[in-house]
Amino acid sequence: MDTPSHGGELLRNKELQTDVNCPFCHNEETRVLDTTPDLRGGVRRRRECEHCHKRFSTYERPVTTLPLIIKQDGTREEFDREKVLRGIRIACTKRPVSADQIDKVVNGIETALKESTRQELPAWVIGDMVIENLKELDQVAYIRYASVYLPLDDVKALRDEIDRLLLEG
Numbered sequence: 001m002d003t004p005s006h007g008g009e010l011l012r013n014k015e016l017q018t019d020v021n022c023p024f025c026h027n028e029e030t031r032v033l034d035t036t037p038d039l040r041g042g043v044r045r046r047r048e049c050e051h052c053h054k055r056f057s058t059y060e061r062p063v064t065t066l067p068l069i070i071k072q073d074g075t076r077e078e079f080d081r082e083k084v085l086r087g088i089r090i091a092c093t094k095r096p097v098s099a100d101q102i103d104k105v106v107n108g109i110e111t112a113l114k115e116s117t118r119q120e121l122p123a124w125v126i127g128d129m130v131i132e133n134l135k136e137l138d139q140v141a142y143i144r145y146a147s148v149y150l151p152l153d154d155v156k157a158l159r160d161e162i163d164r165l166l167l168e169g
């Protein structure tokens, strides 16, 4: 009878071995000699083929699945980092916002999506996150972005926001 605490570990090792074929003789049985984690959350495994005894390494990287983005017309698409980046860059044209700052905004959004347990998210969630970030970075970029991405109902709120800014300035 299997001891449950051991069973999982054995199965995992077996999976590791059968997942990888020897690149020299294509034998399925390989032995893991050592496992080294790398800085990006992956692991490098040194292996030896049980058949020809040649050695090779494999790299495993964790794959994170981002939630699908639900567009306004109801269709779904993959999160498009470049698209978000483009939108922010346009809003920041000729503003004192560095490429590095823009990158950080997009990275933050990507991380939030990775950490989300949702399978799908409406596109406005991303728009809102961008708006919140731009609000702190640059007021003009924020208004530009918001005026393009906010639904019409919110344009009045936006006008109030502009009035508030004018009063403050």
Ligand SMILES: [Zn+2]
Pocket: 022, 023, 024, 025, 026, 027, 049, 050, 051, 052, 053, 054
């Ligand atoms: Zn081999």
